[in-house]
Amino acid sequence: MEEWNFPPSYRNDYFPDTNSPYWFRDRETMDPEKRDELIVARIREVMAYAYDHSPFYQRKWDEAGIKANDIRTLADFEEVPVVTKQELRDSQAKNPPFGDYLCCPESDIHHIHGTSGTTGRPTAFGISRRDWETIANNHARIMWGMGLRPGDTVFVAAILSLYMGSWGALIGAERLGCKAFPFGAGAPGMTARAVIWLGMMKPAGLYSTPSYALRLAEVAREEGVDPREFGIKVLFFSGEPGGSIPSIRDKIQQIYGAKVVDCGTMAELTPWMHASGSADTEGMLLWQDIVYTEVADPNTHRRVPYGEQGTPIYTHLERTSQPMIRMVSGDLTHWVMEDNPCGRTYPRLPKGIYGRIDDMFQIRGENVYPSAIAEVLEGLAGYGGEHRIIISRGGSMDELAVKAEFDQEVAGRGPDAIRSLGEKAEAELSRVLGVRARVVMVDPETFPRTDFKAQRVVDDRDLYQSLNQKRGG
Numbered sequence: 001m002e003e004w005n006f007p008p009s010y011r012n013d014y015f016p017d018t019n020s021p022y023w024f025r026d027r028e029t030m031d032p033e034k035r036d037e038l039i040v041a042r043i044r045e046v047m048a049y050a051y052d053h054s055p056f057y058q059r060k061w062d063e064a065g066i067k068a069n070d071i072r073t074l075a076d077f078e079e080v081p082v083v084t085k086q087e088l089r090d091s092q093a094k095n096p097p098f099g100d101y102l103c104c105p106e107s108d109i110h111h112i113h114g115t116s117g118t119t120g121r122p123t124a125f126g127i128s129r130r131d132w133e134t135i136a137n138n139h140a141r142i143m144w145g146m147g148l149r150p151g152d153t154v155f156v157a158a159i160l161s162l163y164m165g166s167w168g169a170l171i172g173a174e175r176l177g178c179k180a181f182p183f184g185a186g187a188p189g190m191t192a193r194a195v196i197w198l199g200m201m202k203p204a205g206l207y208s209t210p211s212y213a214l215r216l217a218e219v220a221r222e223e224g225v226d227p228r229e230f231g232i233k234v235l236f237f238s239g240e241p242g243g244s245i246p247s248i249r250d251k252i253q254q255i256y257g258a259k260v261v262d263c264g265t266m267a268e269l270t271p272w273m274h275a276s277g278s279a280d281t282e283g284m285l286l287w288q289d290i291v292y293t294e295v296a297d298p299n300t301h302r303r304v305p306y307g308e309q310g311t312p313i314y315t316h317l318e319r320t321s322q323p324m325i326r327m328v329s330g331d332l333t334h335w336v337m338e339d340n341p342c343g344r345t346y347p348r349l350p351k352g353i354y355g356r357i358d359d360m361f362q363i364r365g366e367n368v369y370p371s372a373i374a375e376v377l378e379g380l381a382g383y384g385g386e387h388r389i390i391i392s393r394g395g396s397m398d399e400l401a402v403k404a405e406f407d408q409e410v411a412g413r414g415p416d417a418i419r420s421l422g423e424k425a426e427a428e429l430s431r432v433l434g435v436r437a438r439v440v441m442v443d444p445e446t447f448p449r450t451d452f453k454a455q456r457v458v459d460d461r462d463l464y465q466s467l468n469q470k471r472g473g
């Protein structure tokens with residue numbers, strides 16, 4: 001069926017009918033129970049392949065007493081032990097540079113990428129030629145689903161270096177027959193240059209992080225350009241929450257006059273677009289025939305029912321160089337199984353991925369995600385576009401403070417307007433989060449902007465002390 005094989009062998013000259021909303025109609029719209037049966041069979045093939053080619057999986061599954069042929073149902077698959085990022089790091093430390101989960105000869109590696117490694121040893125991705133083509137085909141298919149078409153210009157506004165995001169978007173655009181524009185990001189002055197190039201090229205698609213799309217819009221305005229003049233049709237985002245957060249998504253859609261599509265899971269799981277919205281469906285569909293995703297209890301690693309929250313566990317069904325089989329993400333999300341407006345029969349993450357469970361903090365027993373704070377602030381008229389979250393992580397004070405910028409318009413209206421915005425933000429944050437948040441309003445452009453993923457949580461105990469002294473608390 002529609003080139004669904006393992007190992008994959010895509011035809012690089014395949015295109016669907018021009019009028020079809022689907023790249024592979026059967027794979028995308030089939031009865032989900034039937035798809036699950038086919039996925040079980042595919043899992044057995046992928047596991048047998050990984051076992052034959054990698055000491056890592058041999059060790060892991062021998063210890064657990066599990067064999068590929070034992071997997072007869074998706075429930076059986078839940079017995080397979082998960083793979084963690086730490087195990088991959090350890091494997092690469094002992095078997096440099098690609099780890100003993102590399103399932104192809106090193107001579108087949110076509111591209112090397114990696115994690116940024118800001119904490120500890122970075123992880124190297126060795127991607128074979130075959131996988132590179134598979135990724136391009138998978139991404140082209142999903143980008144078709146977003147409404148992008150051959151001949152469209154796709155502007156990649158993310159750093160072209162270790163990061164898999166930019167490369168994944170680029171090779172998807174190339175395979176889709178687009179005019180691929182690897183503009184990049186990250187160099188001084190590059191955002192102002194992006195404004196000029198966007199005006200010249202008028203791309204149909206723009207890829208970046210949501211934070212950077214907001215930054216780009218600010219710079220455009222500083223340069224006297226309305227971002228709507230770029231004529232973008234689709235902004236597709238990965239890397240951080242935002243694309244499925246209504247206040248942020250709607251704001252960006254309004255600023256650019258374009259559709260926002262949320263996608264992206266983890267670099268290890270490239271083709272990372274396997275969780276992605278479509279032209280007609282918001283949130284993220286789980287394109288299960290490419291990467292099988294379970295939303296699972298973070299402790300037992302068993303699937304939770306649809307409608308509930310859990311951590312995504314991912315299994316490659318089409319990768320042959322470093323296949324991930326039950327890699328646990330450590331993120332949190334919730335999934336549903338409903339009729340999707342686009343007609344695809346995949347499960348969906350209606351609010352996208354909330355963020356990493358590690359980034360969640362507890363304030364008086366309530367779980368708070370940084371993305372929930374961004375959601376509230378972005379929905380407030382007069383918010384200046386950046387903020388910092390200050391928490392007493394593990395401390396005795398159990399306090400949450402938010403420093404938020406007001407915009408130029410509020411600045412022009414003076415201290416009363418600033419105070420009233422601060423009170424409104426406090427009230428709204430407390431209502432939504434269920435805990436008190438202290439808000440300190442700060443001048444426009446106080447905080448640096450990012451051309452990548454936003455980092456907004458800071459541990460600033462001094463601020464607490466000064467707040468407590470002022471308020472006698």
Ligand code: 8LQ
Binds near residue numbers: 164239262268272
């Ligand atoms: N993360 C990534 N995409 C996200 C999204 N759409 N919504 C919420 N959180 C998201 C190369 C792709 O951009 C994927 C990617 O960013 O991979 P990384 O660099 O390995 O980072 C993975 C983490 O980014 C995930 O675990 C999510 O926390 C976040």
